[in-house]
Amino acid sequence: MSVDRRQFLFFLGASARAMALSAVPGCTATATVAGNSRSKMEFVPGENGPFELPPLPYDYDALEPYIDAETMRFHHDKHHAGYTRNLNSAISSYPELQEKSAEELLRNIESIPEEIRKTVRQNGGGYVNHKMFWEIMSPDGGGVPTGAIAAAIDDRFGSFEAFKEEFETAGKTRFGSGWAWLVLKDGNLEVINTLNQNSPLMDGNYPIMGNDVWEHAYYLKYRNDRGEYLRQWWNVVNWEEIDRRYEMAIA
């Protein structure tokens, strides 16, 4: 996403949201009926629900060479946009669910009406997981943890190196598609992995940080070598944001 478009999206008011969405896949601006020269937004059901695709907090190529611009483009503009669209669509006939945050939907996944529960699990999970994913990466990332999370990692895992190894193993051993996570579980840090778009929130745990190990996250650049992707990913990890999430979670 260009800086211009990002700022454009950022400053848009809610009433102008539909216009911004015209730049989002699946939502097409079309000319209206003959004789009317103005164009209007064609409202695709579910497209204009409560959840918006958050813009990337940096340029597509900002995480190069560790994550390439093409991967970021597909990942954000297609995959994340798809989860967002499908989540909106799933809850489009449930006004009471539209009042809730996506995180609340996931925390209470078992009380979501059964006919949409699986769709919300998959797409609500995809929506929330990717939103976090963009935020916990940064072109200024890498290095070692800072703040309270640094001490907590040393306490729990012995060292940052030991934590990294456990986290990479969680990513490598997730068979198929899924995520590797550092979560806060009953007040303790744990490394886990989840299948597909399942979020730790669905099990009552808080996701401090997570790495996407769906093949779409790394295949264009790393091909079959998920291990190398997991190793290189540390170079873009945004410890400041992760520390913020941790401190908020323990507060």
Add this chain to the structure above:
Amino acid sequence: MAYALPDLPYDYSALEPHISKTTLEFHHDKHHNKYVNTYNELVKEAGMDDKSIEEVIKAIAGDSSQQKLFNNAAQAWNHTFFWNSLKPGGGGEPSGEVGDKIKADFGSFDKFKEEFSTAASTQFGSGWAWLVLDGGSLKVVKTPNAVNPLVDGQTPLLTLDVWEHAYYLDYQNARAKFIETFLSSLANWDFVKENMAKA
């Protein structure tokens, strides 16, 4: 028994432009090869190397203590089946007994295509879509990750790999386009016919 990585039944570039040479090189030489090697190691450790790979798959399906062996056994088997489910100049509506059976069991070839496409596109995450014979009738099923229809006692006839590695270099996120191309230009109906004859 040790399972041998089969050669592709065609050249690496034989399925272009629908599936690229690069995709087949990685898919066969890296992914399939690794499943086969891991299977051969684990099956020995499990003391099951007197069994055929099909027997191993059926014997340990659903046993969580054997998950890793199952995943690699089934993926080794599934990929061999997948290579045979593709052919240069394949796809389109089959004639003869396969075409007749599809019409009888699905109503029409279009209905089959619709069911197969839905199964393949809604298999969330990694997995497979299949045409199977189940109690004498044709059915479309989808399976997650490594699971295959052998574990349900069905006879696989045709499969499509919908793990992202199968199509990401060529189609990126557009799985639907990959599925459409499989049905129009790649599906090996001769293989289906052979499998039906053996069933």
